[in-house]
Each structure stands twice: as structure tokens, then as C-alpha cells.
Amino acid sequence: DGGITQSPKYLFRKEGQNVTLSCEQNLNHDAMYWYRQDPGQGLRLIYYSQIVNDFQKGDIAEGYSVSREKKESFPLTVTSAQKNPTAFYLCASSIEGRTGNNEQFFGPGTRLTVL
């Protein structure tokens, strides 16, 4: 079955620790995205990648970092510089990154809690 996987579903970390969230897709999609969702605030774009080996900052990139070394994978690192890291993190992908089909498909999400 094709799809997007995120692991783990729930993640707990101590304040001051970096943590990396996994996102893998086998849909052969060029573009991948990371969003953060907080209650009452909808989805906010953290980083996106239109093609492998390339990525750009979204609206709230401070305190986060990403890499896109493989087409299938787009891991997100939440660093200790992120002031309020506790949130629900969603990864998405779309067939194309620049024009044309822009429907995004979402993974199941990772709920990160920083203690």
C-alpha cells in the first residue's frame, strides 16, 4: 500500500533535548511538507521541499531543521531553540512541488510533548 508514515505516534522529550521526527513516503511524490498544528490555530508550515536535495523555510521555521537526502524521506529535527515545541506535527506530500497537481496527502502525525 502506498502512503505516508510518521513515527512514532507519541513522543516525549525533556526540555533542552533535540528530537527528530520521521516522515517517509512511497508515493513517488516530489514535494514534501512539515506542518505544526496547535489548538485553534490550524496548520502552520514549518519547512517544505519541492524536490530532493532542496528545501525552503516556511512561516515558522525558527528552532527547526530538515534534510531531504532521499526522495522518500523528509525528517524534521526540533531543536532546543524552539520555545514551544509541544504540538501535533503533520507531514504531507504532493506529486509535484512547483506547478500542476497540488493536492497534499498527509501522514498520521506525531504528537510531541516536551516535559
Next chain:
Amino acid sequence: GQNIDQPTEMTATEGAIVQINCTYQTSGFNGLFWYQQHAGEAPTFLSYNVLDGLEEKGRFSSFLSRSKGYSYLLLKELQMKDSASYLCAAAPGGATNKLIFGTGTLLAVQP
């Protein structure tokens, strides 16, 4: 700036019809999406409109007016399982396929 507005919460009765409105202001426009999201789960695609008019898909329909920057999602014959958040998202187009999301409308369907 770019902005999407939709009501925060709505309540409706099982079997009834509900309309969820969305207005948008974006630098460009390459279509409008509606997604459904149950609590703690991933958003799932409901509809996509790029031309003016009504798109019907079973119990769900979506309408777009590009000149007014306005869309609505119409849900008919409401069922309890329709209780969820409904996200409106606009595609500004240009050099990327980014989407701009609204805050979502939390719909509660009551018996």
C-alpha cells in the same frame, strides 16, 4: 497578506444540512481545497475547486466564487461520524505548491 477565514465552531443535528463558509485572500490563486480531520488524526481530502461553481460528491458538495474569494462546503444528511474539523486551504500558486490553511471549523453533530 494572505488570509483564510472560517468559523471556529458549528453545531448541527443528525440528518440535517450544514454549510461551512470560507473566505480567502491570497497573492495568487490556483484552487481551493477542503479537508476533513477527526481529532488526533490526519486530514483527509474532501474536495478541490478551481473554477467557479458547485462540485457535488455524494453527501458533500463544495462551491467556489473566485471573484468574491469565497467558498463553502455543504454537508447533507448529516451523520454522527461527520463530527470533525473541516479545513479550508487555498493554493496561492506561483513557484510552489504550498497551501494556506484556515484555522478549521469544528463541527459537532448532535442526535
